[in-house]
Amino acid sequence: MFRRIASLLDPFLLALVATVVLASVLPARGAFVPLVDGAADAGIVLLFFLHGAKLSREAIWEGARNWRLHLAVLAMTFALFPLLGLAARALPFLPVEFGAGLLFLALLPSTVQSSIAFTAIARGNVAAAVCAASFSNFAGIFVTPALVALLMGGATGGFSWASAETIVLQLLLPFVAGHLLRPWIGGFIARHKAWVGKVDRGSILLVVYAAFGAAVVEGLWQRVAPLSLLVLTLVCLVMLALVLAATWQTAKAMKLPREDAIVLLFCGSKKSLASGVPMAGVLFPAASVGIVLLPVMVFHQLQLIACALIAPRLGQRDPEQETAA
Template structure:
């Protein structure tokens, strides 16, 4: 990212957060529409094929956008980026496994599995970078950490799903073929064609952003349509939703404290502690929903995606407050950021 004066840089970051809020509203609208007007029958079959194409398009764009040099750069600061990966793919999954102890007494088993699934996902990219910028952290380090997390996630997330949820969701050889065709192949194609397509994507950034976010909204509508047909709102009570919100807030708080305290214990600079805090505490809805359509049975998608949507909204709200607090007082020592 080019060096920018502090005010323009923070203004850009806040615009990213504002667009993320609009994205959340679009996702909530998709859930509401699916709840009252779910797609059924032959139309559902057609939509399923459209979703397959949308997922392939998303991962193709991820491949085009991700600079291979950023992944190579991650090896230079292995301590920071290794810490982000460890938080994303080790600490979070442990919390997800612990959450299984709450089922079925506190939350339904299907939602507990959804909580575990969300803990296996990569970090966000745009919002992580934006929050690091607002908090006056190491923006360049955030770009590499968030991008590298998503690059690793294309391989690691399916492996973790197979290991920890395989028996539950029926992970099989067919699942591996679907991953290769719908996730890895488009991603690799995007990387191979990046040299020629990246300039066009950068020139038409708004168009590609609308299409990839529109694809995620479409996937959410499809997932919740299937969930409504299968009776998701008759299974998930208000009490379960409240418990899910509280559980998400507790997990996020635990990771925020662990990353901030862990960064201090590791001897990171304040700027790098902000990177670990913001990149390590996020879970990507934009990557998670498409991955769910590939990795999980259609009948479970609504239940599995719901915890991710709730956690994603909470992480945006909480991290926006934390980032602004750190950004307003960059020189004041903080023992641990709190929501």
């Protein structure tokens, strides 16, 4: 078990921690701030352009057939999770900033890569997982900003036409452009998947550095106590446990086939760090982005550890044993 958990400490996680440390020790100041912010904005645009280019039209049409499963995933992602986020924000022992971060976490779409990988390990319906995770990310471009505006208007400084314009220019247009150009660049992206992944992660690290650097300059670590981080981790664990239980019980109530139940379990319980980082950079003031992202980063690692323990067990079980899972 410990070896499996240790294997999740991949280079990207270590790079993420190193980026937070670097931003804490050497945040961008003075004339470097516009340069770093401009590079971070460019990274967001590139990230969503690549997301659009990677989403195939075939996956969209194929996924539309299994509508009951996809509606269930979307309900978990954008209905159950937000309710849990609202409950977490109301906890009296959490700092206000962490409450806002937990609610933002709850409004994000599902992950893509890890949801598909864990579905495959658990011997679930991989094709449905690809469609469900892709649909969630596509819907998140519209649904997440709308939910943030509805539930977190005060935390974002209000939802103005200027913020809507930023979302369109930095998130939606690059995504649509990438998808429309897929017939010409899709093959190139597929042949250079490793490099595309490095660009994805590099963009995320750049946004994290800019966000945490701005927060550190505003006194982030003076406002966050170690005990608060421990409490945040425990709250994230409870949220994850509740959603994992809810997805599995919902699959049983819907009488989904075992392979589709596994898809709902993994796609419906995940939240995307890859989408959360750039969206936070667009939706929140620069000084508050760093602390809002802390719950997202904590939950991201916890969901990887939990699913790494669950997926192999499901993959080794016979269908008759699923009730005891």
